Amino acid sequence: MPTTDPALTVLASGWGALSLLHGRIEAHIERALQSGHDLSVREYALLDVLSRQHDGPGGHLQMRQVADAVVLSQSATTRLVSRLEDRGILSRYLCPTDRRGIYTDVTDTGLDLLQEARPTNDTALREALDQAAANPELTSLVKAVKAVKSPALNH
Numbered sequence: 001m002p003t004t005d006p007a008l009t010v011l012a013s014g015w016g017a018l019s020l021l022h023g024r025i026e027a028h029i030e031r032a033l034q035s036g037h038d039l040s041v042r043e044y045a046l047l048d049v050l051s052r053q054h055d056g057p058g059g060h061l062q063m064r065q066v067a068d069a070v071v072l073s074q075s076a077t078t079r080l081v082s083r084l085e086d087r088g089i090l091s092r093y094l095c096p097t098d099r100r101g102i103y104t105d106v107t108d109t110g111l112d113l114l115q116e117a118r119p120t121n122d123t124a125l126r127e128a129l130d131q132a133a134a135n136p137e138l139t140s141l142v143k144a145v146k147a148v149k150s151p152a153l154n155h
Contacts, residue, residue, distance in 0.1 A: 021141050025128040032124035037117040044121055045070045046080055047089065047114045051106045060095070060103045089113060 026041055033039045039047075049069045053060050061069070067077040081104050084090040089110035095101030106114065133142040 017137050017141055021132055021138050021145075024132055025125065028128035028131070029121055029124040032120050033117060036120045037113060039113070039117055042070060042072065042080060043084060043089075044114070044117055046077070046084065047106055047110055047117075050090065050104055051111060051114055053105065060105075062101070063104075066104070084110070 029044075030041045033041060033044050037044075046066070049061070049066060063074055063077060063081075066081075067074045070077060070080075072080065081090055081092070085092060085104075089107060090104055091107050092102050092104050095103055129142050129145060132138040
C-alpha cells in the first residue's frame with residue numbers, strides 16, 4: 001500500500017480550502033450581479049478588463065491576453081464577447097495598424113453598466129469574505145486576501 005506524503009496532504013488540504021473560498025465568493029457575487037444587473041461574474045470581469053484599455057502603444061489587449069485576464073479559453077472568451085456585443089455592451093473593430101487584428105472596446109452602454117455594477121460587485125465581495133472569515137478553515141485565507149495590495153496602489 002503506497003504511503004502518503006504528509007506535506008502533500010497539507011498542500012491538498014490548503015488547495016481544497018482555497019477552492020472552497022473561491023467558489024463561495026464567486027457564487028455570492030454571481031447572485032448579486034445577476035439579480036441586480038443581469039451580468040455574470042465572467043461578463044463583469046470581461047467588462048472590467050476591457051474598460052482599462054487605452055489608446056496608444058500597448059493600449060489594447062489581444063484576445064489571448066483578454067482570455068488570460070478573465071481565466072477563460074480563447075474560444076470561450078470570443079463567445080462571451082459575441083454575447084455582450086449582441087447586447088450592445090461591447091463593440092469590435094479592425095486594428096488600424098494591423099488589419100488582421102480585431103480590437104474589442106466597451107461601449108458607452110457597457111461603461112454605464114459597469115459603473116452601476118461595480119458597487120454591487122464590491123459589496124458582494126466584502127460580504128462573501130466576511131461570511132468566509134467566520135469559518136475557521138477559511139479565516140487565514142481571508143486574511144491573506146485582504147492583505148494583498150493592488151500593484152497600482154504600491155507606486
